[in-house]
Amino acid sequence: MTHAAPGGSPGSFDRFVALGDSTTEGLEDRYPGGGYRGWADRLAELLATVNPGIAYANLAIRGRKVPQIRAEQLEPAIRLEPDLVSILGGINDILRPSFDLDRVAGDLDAMATALGRRGATVLAFTFPDPTAAITIARRPIRARVERFNDRVRRMAATRGAVLVDLAAGGVADPAHWSADRLHANGAGHARIAAAAAAALGAAPDPEPGDPPPPRRRGAATRYAADAVWIGRHLTPWLVRRIRGVSSGDGRDPKRPELRPVLVD
Secondary structure, eight states: OOOOOTTSOTTOOSEEEEEESHHHHTTTOBOTTSSBOHHHHHHHHHHHHHOTTOEEEEOOOTTOOHHHHHHHHHHHHHHTOOSEEEEEOOHHHHTSTTOOHHHHHHHHHHHHHHHHHTTOEEEEEEOOOGGGTOOSSHHHHHHHHHHHHHHHHHHHHHHTOEEEEGGGSSTTSGGGBOTTSSSBOHHHHHHHHHHHHHHHTSSOOSSOSOOOOOOOOOHHHHHHHHHHHIIIIIHHHHHHHHHTOOTTTTOOOSEEEEEEOOOO
């Protein structure tokens, strides 16, 4: 099923607003001149090839959990009167011991409902299996992601949202993840943007199908890479959790107002 703005062609929208956390903010996909790009910027650029007059805002802030996204970003998004909204969040919730699936799913559903009632097409996302890159606590993390994805699929079907099923789109390939194993790299963000554009009918998906099988590495290579990752990335993340601080504390959205999309 494809979607369009009123009176427009498939994939044609006038006002796109992105909600979420660090993935939608764009970590770790940098512009050549600095600053984060990310899949939402890339999707806006793809949509601008269909409608050059599209305006785009990005309210996402790194570190945000789904209840925070709802509390901080929903009302500003409603005020912008979008006809397309993306809601991508949940991994910051899933990775915490206090993960409450019912609350997270309920907040996602409330956002999709509120925005859908105001005429917006809502993009909802499943997650790829992060244990393709994260090598600790694989079984519980994988189980949580599967249960989360099941709820997102049911919510999208119930609310008429457009589902971007990243769980089945090749994003899980470790080649699409940055060194911190928590964020997509440029190739991964491009994959997410392509999957979202295809779901909207704005462009064909250039890389459909199941993700490739994981690449095999020797045990010594894996252990050495894991040791580096734990020291450089996992430990600082855990320390922030223990201290009750977030990488997004004190940050504002990178693009809080609707602005034209510039395409090179």
